[in-house]
Amino acid sequence: MIVDTPFKSIFKPRIKQRAVIKIEDGQIMSLQIFDKEVMGTSDKPAVEAHLPSKKPDQDSVKTIFVNMYEKKGNQFIPLTLIFKYMPSQGYAPVHEVMEGRNLRIKGFFFFLKKKKR
Numbered sequence: 001m002i003v004d005t006p007f008k009s010i011f012k013p014r015i016k017q018r019a020v021i022k023i024e025d026g027q028i029m030s031l032q033i034f035d036k037e038v039m040g041t042s043d044k045p046a047v048e049a050h051l052p053s054k055k056p057d058q059d060s061v062k063t064i065f066v067n068m069y070e071k072k073g074n075q076f077i078p079l080t081l082i083f084k085y086m087p088s089q090g091y092a093p094v095h096e097v098m099e100g101r102n103l104r105i106k107g108f109f110f111f112l113k114k115k116k117r
Helices: 101-113
Strands: 016-022 027-035 048-051 062-072 075-085 094-096
Touching: 062 101, 075 101
Parallel strands: none
Antiparallel strands: 016 027, 027 048, 048 062, 062 075, 075 094
């Protein structure tokens, strides 16, 4: 099954956003996007992406974890999306991992709708 990755819409620049890029040894390790209007605070990122730890070889596959947060009261509920970076597929090197995706989304909405006791 082929599905367009949501990278463009997730990382699309918006007014009053702030992006923080963590670089180690010349490699991008993580990206955090802070959006006070969405999250209600500038202390917690709205989106976090953890990238492969080493520069990928031409044939190596690396996993990218993207956490998007939704604020509920004082809690921040994460939705984790997992992607594979496959540099050997030059025109579209990033693919979403579909295994377990529906369970992750279902768990995210379960915690959003869960009532406090």
